[in-house]
Amino acid sequence: MAKPSTDTWDKEFSPWNDPDEKPLIRFKNVTKKFGDFVAIDDLTLDIYTREFFALLGPSGCGKTTMMRMLAGFESVTEGTIELAGQNIADVPPNQRAVNMMFQSYALFPHLSIYDNIAFGLKRDKLPKDKIDARVAEMLKLVRLEKFARRKPHQISGGQRQRVALARSLAKGPKLLLLDEPLGALDKKLRQDTQFELMDIQETTGTTFVIVTHDQEEAMTVASRVAVMDEGRIIQVATPGGIYEGPNSVYVADFIGDVNIITGTAKAAGESKYYVDWGVNQAPILATSERPFSDGQECHLAIRPEKISITKEKPEEAENAVQGKVLDIAYLGNLSTYHVELPGGQIIKAQTANTRRLSRRNITWEDPVWIRWNATAGVLLAE
Numbered sequence: 001m002a003k004p005s006t007d008t009w010d011k012e013f014s015p016w017n018d019p020d021e022k023p024l025i026r027f028k029n030v031t032k033k034f035g036d037f038v039a040i041d042d043l044t045l046d047i048y049t050r051e052f053f054a055l056l057g058p059s060g061c062g063k064t065t066m067m068r069m070l071a072g073f074e075s076v077t078e079g080t081i082e083l084a085g086q087n088i089a090d091v092p093p094n095q096r097a098v099n100m101m102f103q104s105y106a107l108f109p110h111l112s113i114y115d116n117i118a119f120g121l122k123r124d125k126l127p128k129d130k131i132d133a134r135v136a137e138m139l140k141l142v143r144l145e146k147f148a149r150r151k152p153h154q155i156s157g158g159q160r161q162r163v164a165l166a167r168s169l170a171k172g173p174k175l176l177l178l179d180e181p182l183g184a185l186d187k188k189l190r191q192d193t194q195f196e197l198m199d200i201q202e203t204t205g206t207t208f209v210i211v212t213h214d215q216e217e218a219m220t221v222a223s224r225v226a227v228m229d230e231g232r233i234i235q236v237a238t239p240g241g242i243y244e245g246p247n248s249v250y251v252a253d254f255i256g257d258v259n260i261i262t263g264t265a266k267a268a269g270e271s272k273y274y275v276d277w278g279v280n281q282a283p284i285l286a287t288s289e290r291p292f293s294d295g296q297e298c299h300l301a302i303r304p305e306k307i308s309i310t311k312e313k314p315e316e317a318e319n320a321v322q323g324k325v326l327d328i329a330y331l332g333n334l335s336t337y338h339v340e341l342p343g344g345q346i347i348k349a350q351t352a353n354t355r356r357l358s359r360r361n362i363t364w365e366d367p368v369w370i371r372w373n374a375t376a377g378v379l380l381a382e
Contacts, residue, residue: 013223014238015048022085024049024174024207025070030079032065032231039065041231042079049174052201052208054218057228057254063211065231067177070209071100084174097174101181105164107152114139114148117167124171138166141200158189162196169204178210182217194220215255219243227251243303248382252301257336259307259347261300265292265379273379275300278343285318288379302377304350309337309370311362317371323347325366337362339370 015021023046032040040062047053055063068074069081072093080087088096107116117138121131139145142162144155152160161181168176181197182190198221201208212218218225219239226236227250235247246252249260261284263277273292274283277300286300314320326346327338330353337349349370362368 013050015051016046016224021048023047024051024084025209026080026082027066028080028082030069030081031077032062032069032074033077039231040069043231043233045226045233045236047207047209049207050205051223052198052210052221054222054225055209055211055228056213056215056218056225058213061228062231063228064179067100067179067209067211070175071098071177072096098177099168099171099173099175100177100179101164101168102179105152105160107160107163107167109152112149112151113144113155113163116152116163117170119167120171134170138170141169141203142166142196157185158193161185161193165197165200169200169206173206175207175209178208180212181210182212182214190217191220197221219255227254244378246301246378246380249299249301249380252378252380257304257348257350259302259304261302261345261347261377263298263300265296265298266294267292272374273298275379278341278345281321281341281343285374286377286379287375290379290381292379292381296381299380299382300377301380302372304336304348305334305352306376307347307349307370307372309339309349309351309362309368311366311368313369314371318374320369320371321347322367322369325362325364325368328362328364337368339368 025047027043027045030040030043031038055066057063065074069076072088072091076089080089082088083096083098108119111119114135117135118131121134139148142165144159144162147155147159152163182193185193194217210221222239224236224238225242227234227242229250235242235251237245242251242255246255252258253260261275261277263275263284266274266276266283268274268285271287271289273286273288275286275298276283284300292298321341323339323341325337326340329336333353335351335353339347339349341347347370
C-alpha cells in the first residue's frame with residue numbers, strides 16, 4: 001500500500017480524513033446503463049463541502065455521465081446519489097442547488113454581461129436592488145466591473161469564461177459542475193485561468209466538481225483527483241498522492257511521465273524486494289509496504305525525474321544500469337534522455353537545465369549510466 005501523501009492539501013484541508021465529516025455528495029453503488037452499455041459501473045464516491053474535486057480520465061470513461069447525473073440531466077439506473085443528505089433522484093434539475101458551466105459557456109449573445117449574469121436571478125423574480133447588488137458582487141469577483149455593459153462578442157475568450165463562471169455562481173449554488181471549462185482557451189490563458197478558478201472557489205467556498213481529460217489541469221486545481229476508466233474509479237487521492245503513490249500501472253501511466261519495468265519479485269529484507277527483470281541484468285532493488293510473494297509478477301513505476309544520468313559509472317548506487325542515448329527531448333527547463341538498455345527497453349531520465357546550455361555534456365549515441373534509489377519507484381502488482 002502506498003504511503004499517505006504529504007502534499008499541501010493533506011495538511012491544510014482534508015475533510016475526507018475526518019470520520020465525523022459528512023460528505024456533500026454521496027454516490028452509493030451507482031450504475032448507469034444506456035441500453036446494454038454500462039457507462040457507470042457500481043460506483044461509490046464521497047465529495048465534501050468546499051472541495052475542488054476533479055474527475056479525470058480518457059474520453060468515454062464515464063466522467064461526463066457522472067456530472068450529468070449530478071445535474072439531473074441523466075437518471076440513475078441503479079443506486080442513489082445524495083446531495084447534503086437528500087436523495088436527489090426525483091429532484092428536477094431546476095430545483096437542485098446545483099449549477100453547471102459548459103465548455104461552450106452558452107452566453108446569450110444579445111444580452112450584456114450584466115444581463116447574462118442577472119438572467120437566473122431575474123427568472124427567480126428577485127427585487128431589482130438585490131439583483132443589482134448580487135451582479136455587482138459577481139462582477140467584482142471575476143474582475144469584470146468595467147465590462148458590465150458590453151456584449152459577449154466584445155470581450156476576449158478568457159473574459160467570456162469568467163462571465164459564464166459569474167453567472168453560474170450568481171444564485172449561490174451548493175455545488176458547481178464544470179465540464180471541460182477551459183478547453184476553448186489557449187495554453188497560456190488556460191494556465192492563468194486555472195489559478196483564477198482556484199482563487200474564486202476559495203473565496204466563495206462553493207464546492208466545485210470539474211470534468212477534464214487534462215491531467216495537468218486536474219493536478220493544478222484539485223484538492224482530490226478521481227482517475228476513471230470504463231465507468232469505474234480506479235483511484236481517488238490528492239494530486240501528490242496520485243502522482244507519488246499510484247495504485248496501478250494504469251494510474252501511474254495516465255498521470256505524468258513514467259517508466260514501467262516488469263519483472264518478478266523476491267524478498268530482500270523488511271519491505272524490500274529484488275526485481276528480476278532482464279536477461280543478464282542485475283536485479284533491481286525496490287521498497288514496498290505492500291507484500292509480494294517470491295516469484296510474483298510485479299511492475300516498478302519510476303518517474304523520469306527520479307533517475308539520474310552520467311557518463312561515468314556511479315561508485316555507489318542501489319540501482320545502476322548501462323545503456324546508450326537514443327534520443328533527447330530539450331524542453332527548455334528540462335531535458336529528457338531516452339536511454340536504450342541492452343535488452344532493448346527504453347528508460348527515460350530527466351535533468352533540470354539549471355544553467356544556460358552552451359554545450360551538451362551528454363549527446364546522442366553516448367554510452368551512459370542511469371541510476372536511482374530503491375525508494376525512487378513504486379512497486380505495483382497490476
